[in-house]
Amino acid sequence: MSVSSPYRLNVNEQAEKLAQFMVRADEMHALGRDLGISNRSRIVFAGMGSSHFGSYEIWESFSRLGLPAWWMPASELIDVGAGLLTPGTLLCLTSQSGESAEVTQVLKQCDLSKIEILGITNDPNSNLAKHSNYLVDLKAGPEATVSTKTYLNTLAAMRLVFSEVTNSYESVRTSLLRTVDAIETYVSDLDSHIESAEELFPYKKNYVCVGRGVAGASSQTAGLILKEAAKMSIEGTTAASFRHGPIEIAGPDLSITFFDHGTEPHNALNVKLASDVIASGSSVTWIGDKGIGTKLPSPDRNGSDQRICDTLSFQTLSFALAARTGVQAGSFAYASKVTDTL
Structure with missing residues (x-):
């Protein structure tokens, strides 16, 4: 990097x-x-x-x-x-x-x-x-x-x-x-967090980020930023939407990342979905303090804004995944800073 x-x-x-x-x-x-x-x-x-x-x-x-x-x-x-x-x-x-x-x-x-x-x-x-x-x-x-x-x-x-x-x-x-x-x-030790994310994040064919409620907005933003910054095809959607059909891609080829703020009933529903896809052979990573699967790096969330912490997590992941794809994280190939075309 x-x-x-x-x-x-x-x-x-x-x-x-x-x-x-x-x-x-x-x-x-x-x-x-x-x-x-x-x-x-x-x-x-x-x-x-x-x-x-x-x-x-x-x-x-x-x-x-x-x-x-x-x-x-x-x-x-x-x-x-x-x-x-x-x-x-x-x-x-x-x-x-x-x-x-x-x-x-x-x-x-x-x-x-x-x-x-x-x-x-x-x-x-x-x-x-x-x-x-x-x-x-x-x-x-x-x-x-x-x-x-x-x-x-x-x-x-x-x-x-x-x-x-x-x-x-x-x-x-x-x-x-x-x-x-x-x-x-967190940023003062960002290199270490990027290295951890690169080691922890699985190598798979299909990648999805999911969440519920406000955390679902983070998962969708993550899908956008990871495609933009790391040039990897990673879907960002809500956990409920994933249940309705896309769950058919579950299995050994799927890596699914949960954004979770620990609130109920969302946490329990996320844990249930994570358990179901793990049973299918999928890999689960988790952004948040209360969950299952492999926990990815994040700032200290105690008393902090959860969505800002989510953002630092998917930014960290963008650097780790860009290293895999061999691109400079955040560089533009086809887009521009200002999208001025409908």
Whole structure:
């Protein structure tokens, strides 16, 4: 592995950039109050790729509270926005560049006159920023290739801005500050963690990452990032979706990685699925503290943000798997940092 590759340097900077973002925690909380979520007729979360998965936890929280919230890729919003974005809607658009093709198309074709936009982006001069009524500048600094710093800061921004709704600001702030320390410690020994992941992760024909609930958003993000950064065909899906048909690939040729946050009933359901595929001859690896199979490296999760810890785990795995495929982790062959083509 190259400790000086652009991707690796960005991974190394994550704790610092998250700590800098946390200086603005009170500002993010105040912004959340200004949004007036309880008075909104609709709240729609949209983005693409990891930017889209960054808002999943908040959508799930709002749905549990009975709030009128939608969560969909910006590509789908292009098709249905005319009917969905009714007067009074708050549209939360996330795009690290602020210039992704689908987000730009939404801004171009949808009637924005009767809605308000919360833009979350790393570029305050972007198209998204210019169209936003409320703006979160991620301030993650330049990012060379695969999403790293911007993704972590997006996760933090989501939790801080919307903590007012669940009256959880102090606990969220405390958890995120604890997370800064946890990932700083973890990254200081990243080479060792990469070597461990390379030794522990099985050699198989088929690879799948699964999870449930918020951890399911991590498993899907992992599938995206591992394909992008390590050039390996690794499916990211939910554990429930895997039960419905894809389980037919279970057997000696399958490696399945569980993202699990230890909450019930998800943990018990994951353990049951893991036991079933182990019985078929599949290999099971586990990201989280409470599970079966082979445990993969992760930051200290005690009091930390679980999804940020998940991210460091699949980033670690991306370096290990890139070494197997003989590519520089995070380098682009066909994609680019900003996807500007529909």
